[in-house]
Amino acid sequence: MKKKLLLVSMLLITQLSNAKPTKAKIEAVVLEVKAEINAVRLGILNATNKELVTAYKMFEDTHKKPLRELLDQGLKKVPTMMEDVQNHPNLSDDEAVQKVFYEYIDRAMRLKAIGLAKSMLNHYEKMLQDQNNSIQSCDKHMALLALLHVDEAVDYVKENADVFLSEKK
């Protein structure tokens, strides 16, 4: 499941880092990812609206703000990052994205990302320790929470499509 989410987010980053994106292309990628999220939520997790609302409340209360801050930090680097990807004509798209990615993600972003992951895991552990929760409900809640992170990230990309479209002269 999380592996699938990892692949989805990598697809998003790779697609958006390719040469000359258009608004239509960005929207198409966003729709593709959202469709995948829905497919997992409904088709695989069989989550009810109530379960989704509970996960969304948790996400809103504790994760949305730090996630947005992390995305804000990343967004500032996007224009030059995309230009740098083009500056590696000898590398494949994947290799160029990888090379630029680790050059641009700074220490503060890494620490924030680890903090988010740790916060999710602490929440998961607390849920598991509560005997009133079944393991299934804990797992489903965490999977929904992870989906909401990806959903928020694609919304953010859509909101800031202009940054991805602007070309540095």
Next chain:
Amino acid sequence: MKNKLLLLGAMIAMIFSMHANYSENAVILGDIDDYIQNRIHALHLTHNEESEMLELFEKGQTKLLQQIFSYIKSLFSNEEYKKDFIRSYQLGLEGNDEEVTRLGIAMSEKYFDREFSIQLCDAMINYCLFCREVVADDNNSPEFCYKLGLFLFFKAIELGSESIGLDLLNVLNPDGMKSEEVERGD
């Protein structure tokens, strides 16, 4: 986001790939070693970097991972688990990713007890803390941190294959099927 999911997903993805997604990563037994070596080779590590990362892996992760794999190994003595495992493997060979994922989730719910789930969670939190220490250390470049994250992921898969490899082969050949047939997906 990619970085966050990499950190969070690495260990859970590892568990899932150990029991559900063999076709996806071409980690059929005989290929595991090649797969890992190729992926590590693609990181273009210097000899010193590889030694340092290996030391960090052995220091911080090995014991925890061995405990986790030991639990997974014990599941192979459960006939029902074996049946579900073979089914997920066959679905993987057929390329039915959605069903593999669905079955993988159902299996983790059915066979991973609360104690194991907490143990796995602890291992992941420790992994996060370990990453935090590495990243916060000014001596480590962003490139080193990034490569270390991938290196640890691949080494974890390798350790898993070493820990449960033979048991896995026995499970996949319950009727004396030749291993070559399994590898070809016949």
